[in-house]
Amino acid sequence: MTVTETTKKKSQLKGSSSQRLFAFIALLAIYGVFAVFGNRFFTYNTFINILDQSYYIGFLAVGVTFVIITGGIDLSLGTVAMCSAMFGLIAFKAGVPFVLSLLIIALAGITFGLLNGVLVSYLKLPAFIATMGTMMIALGTSAIISNVQTQHFPSRADPVNGWFKSVFQNFEVITGPNPADKFRVPSGAFWLIGTIILAIIVLNKTRVGRYTFAIGSNEEAVRLSGVEVRKWKIIPYAISGLGSGLAGIMYGATFTTIYPQSGQGLELDAIAAVVIGGTSLSGGVGSILGTVIGVFIMSVLQVGLLSLGVQPHYQKVLTGVVVIVAVFIDIQQHSRRET
Amino acid sequence: MTEPILTMDNIDKRFPGVHALNDVHFDLYPGEVHALVGENGAGKSTLMKILAGIYTKDGGTITYDGRPIELSNTREAQDIGISIIHQELNMMNHLTVAQNMFIGKESRRGIFLDDRADNEKAAAVLAQLGMQSIDPRETVANLTVGRQQMVEIGKALTYNSKILILDEPTAALSDQEIDYLFGIIRELQDDGVAMIYISHRMDEIWRISDRITVLRDGEYIGTVKTKEVKQDKVIQMMVGRTIFVETKSESAIPADAETVLEVRGLNAGRMVQDVSFDLKRGEILCIAGLMGAGRTETVRALFGADKKESGEIIVEGSPVHIVTPADAVRAGISYLSEDRKRYGLAMGMNVAENSVMACYENYLNGPFIDQSKINAEAERYVEKLETRTPGVNQLVRNLSGGNQQKVVVAKWLIRNSNIFIFDEPTRGIDVGAKNEIYKLIHELAAEGKSIIVISSELPEVLRLADRIVVMAEGRITGILPAGSSQEMIMNLAHDISA
Numbered sequence: 001m002t003v004t005e006t007t008k009k010k011s012q013l014k015g016s017s018s019q020r021l022f023a024f025i026a027l028l029a030i031y032g033v034f035a036v037f038g039n040r041f042f043t044y045n046t047f048i049n050i051l052d053q054s055y056y057i058g059f060l061a062v063g064v065t066f067v068i069i070t071g072g073i074d075l076s077l078g079t080v081a082m083c084s085a086m087f088g089l090i091a092f093k094a095g096v097p098f099v100l101s102l103l104i105i106a107l108a109g110i111t112f113g114l115l116n117g118v119l120v121s122y123l124k125l126p127a128f129i130a131t132m133g134t135m136m137i138a139l140g141t142s143a144i145i146s147n148v149q150t151q152h153f154p155s156r157a158d159p160v161n162g163w164f165k166s167v168f169q170n171f172e173v174i175t176g177p178n179p180a181d182k183f184r185v186p187s188g189a190f191w192l193i194g195t196i197i198l199a200i201i202v203l204n205k206t207r208v209g210r211y212t213f214a215i216g217s218n219e220e221a222v223r224l225s226g227v228e229v230r231k232w233k234i235i236p237y238a239i240s241g242l243g244s245g246l247a248g249i250m251y252g253a254t255f256t257t258i259y260p261q262s263g264q265g266l267e268l269d270a271i272a273a274v275v276i277g278g279t280s281l282s283g284g285v286g287s288i289l290g291t292v293i294g295v296f297i298m299s300v301l302q303v304g305l306l307s308l309g310v311q312p313h314y315q316k317v318l319t320g321v322v323v324i325v326a327v328f329i330d331i332q333q334h335s336r337r338e339t
Numbered sequence: 340m341t342e343p344i345l346t347m348d349n350i351d352k353r354f355p356g357v358h359a360l361n362d363v364h365f366d367l368y369p370g371e372v373h374a375l376v377g378e379n380g381a382g383k384s385t386l387m388k389i390l391a392g393i394y395t396k397d398g399g400t401i402t403y404d405g406r407p408i409e410l411s412n413t414r415e416a417q418d419i420g421i422s423i424i425h426q427e428l429n430m431m432n433h434l435t436v437a438q439n440m441f442i443g444k445e446s447r448r449g450i451f452l453d454d455r456a457d458n459e460k461a462a463a464v465l466a467q468l469g470m471q472s473i474d475p476r477e478t479v480a481n482l483t484v485g486r487q488q489m490v491e492i493g494k495a496l497t498y499n500s501k502i503l504i505l506d507e508p509t510a511a512l513s514d515q516e517i518d519y520l521f522g523i524i525r526e527l528q529d530d531g532v533a534m535i536y537i538s539h540r541m542d543e544i545w546r547i548s549d550r551i552t553v554l555r556d557g558e559y560i561g562t563v564k565t566k567e568v569k570q571d572k573v574i575q576m577m578v579g580r581t582i583f584v585e586t587k588s589e590s591a592i593p594a595d596a597e598t599v600l601e602v603r604g605l606n607a608g609r610m611v612q613d614v615s616f617d618l619k620r621g622e623i624l625c626i627a628g629l630m631g632a633g634r635t636e637t638v639r640a641l642f643g644a645d646k647k648e649s650g651e652i653i654v655e656g657s658p659v660h661i662v663t664p665a666d667a668v669r670a671g672i673s674y675l676s677e678d679r680k681r682y683g684l685a686m687g688m689n690v691a692e693n694s695v696m697a698c699y700e701n702y703l704n705g706p707f708i709d710q711s712k713i714n715a716e717a718e719r720y721v722e723k724l725e726t727r728t729p730g731v732n733q734l735v736r737n738l739s740g741g742n743q744q745k746v747v748v749a750k751w752l753i754r755n756s757n758i759f760i761f762d763e764p765t766r767g768i769d770v771g772a773k774n775e776i777y778k779l780i781h782e783l784a785a786e787g788k789s790i791i792v793i794s795s796e797l798p799e800v801l802r803l804a805d806r807i808v809v810m811a812e813g814r815i816t817g818i819l820p821a822g823s824s825q826e827m828i829m830n831l832a833h834d835i836s837a
Contacts, residue, residue, distance in 0.1 A: 205452055206450055206451060207445060207447070207452060210434075210445060214431045214434055217432055217433040218429065218430060218432065220429060221429035221442075222431065222442060224393070224413050224425075225442045225494075226412070226418075226443045284431070284432065284433035
């Protein structure tokens, strides 16, 4: 045993950070390509559009990052986001003040998250199955409570609650007589940035985060160290649920109109973003920053391809390719480390 | 010595179908290193897991520091100063050294973790162990196994442990690292820490321990002072003479029998080093050894399931190139793994389907599967092997362990295998079914099939083997003829000087 052994191996197991760096470079490269070839891509308005596309996926992805670091998965993100939003809007319709309705949305998200957590932690269901069940329950519930009707968040024109979009999406400053003459301040970005900072602190500076990593790394070892694993394992799912609830609000701010099926598939976009950002599906490794980069890779692709005049379907294909390439690179790094 | 810090009396523990501990006694004095020895399955780990709060005992008393205690989880054991360092290191590989050492008792400022404080505390503990060169901020996965072990010991010290249980602590260490570990053990001893040392390595036990307690088949055999006994005496206590077993007194194979398999200079990592042996037609060759001796690794490398570094494999006189299990199967070798559920059988499929699994291509009618032909073939083997099943359409999941084993054998017979490798064929099988499997193996041999059996149970080895290959630490330490004694095998199995 010599001192050199540790230093020699120091560069290993930095897979997460090196992939994060790679993802960041990829993000800049993709942005650069669109800036050169896209139609009016390198503009302030397009930048705002990219942000718009990233809010709801961002909240979903940041939340589910906790779950994935524990080695679990949450498939209920999308439909829970929509179901939570439905609960809020139904309450709003029934006369509850709008601000309280937003609180209801967040609480509904947490409740679904706690349900997932209990199923996985106490009842020992595989996370895939438990959250798939919750996904279906949430989808069905939102169809029932909405009576399969589309529901509406307040629009900008709403005299009482028109502030909603200004606060959660963009604050618009009118600059001229035409409807297009406006300067948009991305207020949603402040919420997202705030959430990201909070999530980074929780993940890296509190016991919740420490046990999230520890459980994903070796759950049995944590248990044998005398930590109440069952209790701590619920919290990441609750965080993921909260993320879904908040994503429901952001989705409403972006699209105004929701219907029960709006959320379907969003969970896959969010999980894809997490994976692109270097979080390992086998647990123990991951970062919020990586996830955020993953989210922006996806939204830049979405907006960029549109600016090239490419149909949205192609964007899905390309996203799929990006996920596969990102994970392939990760696996390559891991296998090199093991030999 | 003064009063014992720990006394365990009349400890009893049952698992479904097994009486794991029966009226076991164990005591420990402050500053003592007390070795706990016994064959695989003797109950050492179970006893220690009870002491560490991982299992709860069914009966008996534990007196610690003069007071009776009841432990229901690891936390309680740690809180009063009992820590265990597991054989398979139980670390969170993605966390840092300090994070591992202080998991569950992190320093905090309000709700925030104070990593700096834990890093300092970890550095102090590591310095106490003379391991200043380990950086508390290093990720554990980047450390060598030896250093990880030191971190585990450091972690145990953070609980202010008065009793430290070391379960096979040297299994993965180099000689140099072992010397270092022993230095630390002696220092801890001077500080009054009592240690329980579980090991198969007799030389280490004589180097480090003050007393030895022997368990056999879940029973307490005795405690001796290390200085006052010789190694063979302890081995005799471990093996015992109580069980009468039908043994093969001499090989049934003529000396000039044809050699069907030759393994020359097989190397695959640390667990398989320069392994050479041969196998004759109709012979039953048993590979004996302790857990971790490299037996399974050897046959897996031979079979192409794991990568080999070098070595020659000669089947019926001609060298064969085995890189994947498919190559081995083509050469007529079959491997019946210990874990039938994972490797041997499709549990949700029926007897007929499993029987022909390895050669469906022979049961086709044009592009279609010829079910009646499959059923007929499966029935023939059910009859031949006397498999007890209501019919070939029965799911193998519903068969007993012994009968499942027969279905696996049928599969390989149908595939025309000549060399059968059985890895712990009777593990987890009751006595009656064991006899059936012995009969089956004898019948296969009588038919001219050649058989390798890996077994940890010496009575089983003595009953089956025409020859016995004994392994220790990845090397063959001896090849014994049928009729050898258990002591001879155990001596070779503990022979790590080879």
